[in-house]
Amino acid sequence: MKIGMLTWGSHGDIRPFLALADGLQAAGHEVHLVITSLEAGTYDRVRSAVGAKITVLTPHTFSPEQAQAVGQTAYSIRDPMKQMAAILRLAFAPAEDAMFEAAQRLCAESDVLVGHYFMHPLQIAAEHAGLPYVSVLLSHAGVPSDYVNPLGLSMVGRGGNRLLWWLTRTFLNRTLRHYPDRLRKQLGMAPMRDIVSDVWVSRHLALVAVSPQLCPRQPDWPESIQVCGFLDRPNCELEGVLPPSLASFLAAGESPLYMTFGSWMPKDLKGQTLALRLLTDAARRANCRAIIQCSDWQACGFSSDDRILYAAAAPHHLIFPHCLAIVHHGGAGTTQSATLAGKPSIVVANLSEQEHWGRELQRIGVAGKPAKRRNATVASLAAQICALRSTPAMGERARRVGEVMRQEDGVAQAVRQIEIRSGRESF
Structure with a gap:
């Protein structure tokens, strides 16, 4: 045809x-x-x-x-x-x-x-x-x-x-x-x-x-x-490959969070700075290593260390399987990529559709209650990270769901x- x-x-x-x-x-x-x-x-x-x-x-x-x-x-x-x-x-x-x-x-x-x-x-x-x-x-x-x-x-x-x-x-x-x-x-x-x-x-x-x-x-x-x-596919050209800095960070300590707002990361430096501050401070308060995705993190005045690594982009199918959990905005692709990798999620939604994805992840037992971006604070996000880390059953449930999904x-x-x-x- x-x-x-x-x-x-x-x-x-x-x-x-x-x-x-x-x-x-x-x-x-x-x-x-x-x-x-x-x-x-x-x-x-x-x-x-x-x-x-x-x-x-x-x-x-x-x-x-x-x-x-x-x-x-x-x-x-x-x-x-x-x-x-x-x-x-x-x-x-x-x-x-x-x-x-x-x-x-x-x-x-x-x-x-x-x-x-x-x-x-x-x-x-x-x-x-x-x-x-x-x-x-x-x-x-x-x-x-x-x-x-x-x-x-x-x-x-x-x-x-x-x-x-x-x-x-x-x-x-x-x-x-x-x-x-x-x-x-x-x-x-x-x-x-x-x-x-x-x-x-x-x-x-x-x-x-x-x-x-x-x-x-x-x-x-x-x-x-x-x-x-x-509808998944091998890596797109524009998604790049896993850079050496990411591989080195993964090998240097316990599994990190991967934190991304995807296409909903603000485009202006002021908005990116606020988003980066929220994610960075939440990860530090929860005492968790993290990879934080943002295209202009250097221009926003942030720098990586042994606990936090900033990355402009990373192929989700290559990086997610190595992470503790995924903190994301609840986009359809990111949601299913995290689930496919067998990882639990923390959803910080901007739109009603993203809230829907957060509720679905909660329904199947691989995420807690979704947060709304406008209400998210460092304290509330850190509390969700700590709750996820103290709930091994959620990680095990995500692992089992991912195993089944990879057969599809x-x-x-x-x-x-x-x-x-x-x-x-x-x-």
Whole structure:
């Protein structure tokens, strides 16, 4: 098959699609992946080892200051719906028309379309062209079910869950539907009925790219929703290798914490300094060795010693297995990488989606209660580190979950599901 793919966002939104593109290409399909990155220039050198075509779309280049403004605006909003609306307005809308044009070009050359679950431009183009559309959800928080609810509340029952989903979908459509409806109008199409069931969870095939260890299949999900597992891949070029300084630090003492806020580390030096101070002081108060990830740690006035090592970046799959635990922001990729490595987590969340991941890690017993970034203090974070160190059962539980997860192959399962649906529906 000729398969067109389109994704948008930060590294956590792009890396899974690089993995799936390689998997589909290796299975004999002809793949064209179009990337829209919020980080200009980051993916220009990324290539597929098996020959998938990769196009980097740069319709709107964010300066570091603009990227920081997006993050700060989203971080300052507590209402999850308004938070999502702000991110789309500031970071998605400026690229929407260019992505819509790219989506239509992909439809002209493809048999099947595969898109990030936010990717309404590709869904609309595929629907208009009469082509099948596969959505890839990087979190199961957006998949409706009578057995769970979008707020993570317990003890509300199936009726309560159904009501909460109805309310959530109503607010989502009021907040977001004007984006797809604008594009649909350009093609003479009727307004969208429901953004969740029409875009996020494709009726053809919706792949939930989450390990079954974190995402149990719900009894009321139709066959078109499949939990394929974590879409992992060998190291990306831009992730680098394990530098000698890291290897030496690991060998010099007890296993350290790995502390990272990922793409949610502030871009400005003042914000980075505050974040570094929080992480550094918490690690020292907990009397724990730590590797702290930050691109500009030297400019912020920090220096490494035998207890704290600062690193601009490190490949997670190489460093996480050697660490005591991972302190992170609760991004989908970092969450599953930590779990895959068999390590417990401490989640310091910026967004409601990251809080969801923190709750899921707590539910399966590999993390404590997630913290919120705006409320996190040195004392509270140090207390969480001490609590984790004094709970060996959590580390053992993480080790067992990681063992099972390493037996999974999310890419192979996703490829298989796309091929099964292609045969079943004669795409």
